[in-house]
Amino acid sequence: MMRRGVAGLAFLAAVALLAGCAGVTVTSVSPVKYIAERRGDALTTGRLSETAQESLRVVGIEDCRERPVACRETLLASAGLSDEQRLSALAELWIEAALAADAAQVPEDIALEAWLETARHAYAYLFHTTRRPGQRAFEDRQTQVRDYYNYAVQRTVTRLFPSFRASPELINGAPIGAGGWRVEAHSGDFELTEVTHLPEELVAASSLRFTGLRNTYRRDGFGSELVAVMSPPGSGVSAEQPFDEMRFPVFTALLSFEGRTLAEVLATRQAKVVLYDPYRSAQVTLAGETVPLAANFTAGYGLWLARSGFARQSLRTLFGMADGIVRPRIEMMQPYDPNRRTIVMLHGLASSPEAWINVANEVLGDELLRRNYQIWQVYYPTNAPIALNQKTIREALLQTLAHFDPGGQARASQEMVLVGHSMGGVLARLMVSSAGDNLWPTLPVLPDGTDESGRAERVRQRLTPYLAFEPLSQVTRAIFIAAPHRGTPFAGNELVRRLANFLTLPLAMLEYLGDINAMFTRPGPNGNEPGLQRIPNSIDNLRDTDPFVRAAAELPIGPHVRYHSIIGQSDPKLPLVDSSDGIVPYGSAHLTGAASERVVPSGHSVQEHPLAILEIRRILREQLQ
16 A cells, blocks of 8 residues: 555656646746847947847857857858858857957957958848848838847958058059958048048047037948048148148948858858048948948047047137147048038137037038038137238138039038127127228328338238228128127226236237237337337227227128027016126127027037027028028
């Protein structure tokens, strides 16, 4: 009896054991964890994705890390997987190997080959399987594999760059050998054809994070987003040119593989890198497919500002110290494009292009505006008299236009828009005004009977370009922001007056002014009374009692110019006519006849206020109509 009981218990135990082996249990996961598990992969989490692990289990592989070569060969040979499963898993296994090679600092050829294999298998999955990319547009797996391709292109191009930098003649020329591969490089529509135009450095846009910029504007698509760091201004460029082309242009690199079939692509050792300007190309053809081109429109601009040293240099300029600037420079935010209209931005006193940090970025971030405009920022010595800056900025703009468009027929030379903040707004107004003889009375009068040499006439001839001018015909719209058209009492308070006495013009600028400077420092009528001790500087000109600014405020604006005002109001409780932005009174910034006037609750740096930026974008869109 006992023996039968023991046998029964043994039978029940065996049944229970068998049931436990064959049973399925279930647990719940949150939506967040579910999505993380589905989208995590070797690139984002350091672990193979669920999709890749499924493919490995189908062919009987639990772990690929012990024998990676045999594992990849098994995946290639297995008939139990579709081409999409096989190639996407191989692309992920290769990126896992490439990341490990980078971390282990293996020889360059080994790491480069791993990145090329990653790009090749991702490329094969994307373009040489039965379904086209558009048919998988909403699948997570395609997004993952596209990311493998884009990152592999980035690593490949940055690793190959030193070789092409050492032998620039290979750009658009013969291929170079790289780990058993032969890779060609073509500049595409990105201008890198001359040796002097090769960058000194390549920076991956994905590696950059900026403080001070509200947004980073980019476009999803195919390719690696990169920034080319060009030589500093003056290196290989004529010093007579008043402009600096963008030192940090962005471009997008694509990598393609020789072959028209899947088998040919998997067998080739030939690859081609092509560089594209994302401002010029929104779509490209890759393996016979029209695909969106990836782009980062903020990275180059942000890097330019971060490395510019503008804050320090603008202060040195203000006080006439060494390493400041003497003449205006036109800073171009992208390579010149004859088919885009030009926006010219002028900053204010003691400032620099940093005044437009978010304004320029938001304009370039607006797709419609980006397709139709290019931005030039004027960087000028803010200690100089307004009349001098008016003349030299005007000359710099005209010389830049003549350099790029001698015939003046390009869209870039027509219907230009001036945007000026603070003193830059006063300068912008002079650019679109007709002076006639209205500014001559603002000059100090030469004493009678002391001009035997005809010095007064010579001075008048020299001053004509500063005081007699007409509106720029290329400009049809202007935006004045917190502009003290009639000056400001702030420039006349005691502290600011003391500061103005420390403002000095550099020797190079005084030499340029020549006998104009002598006129302001001449002796008095009796030969022993001192005349004016210095040329009025910009702070002098911004006082609400200054003769020049008062006369300039009455100059007629050209009838072909449509103009707008954006005005800050620091205390909204005050009546508008009695308000100011803390520095410029409303009455000085207001212009009768403006096409629009927007008052923003802000201090003097109103140009950076989101509402002001929205208004600028609205006006620029209106200009396109």
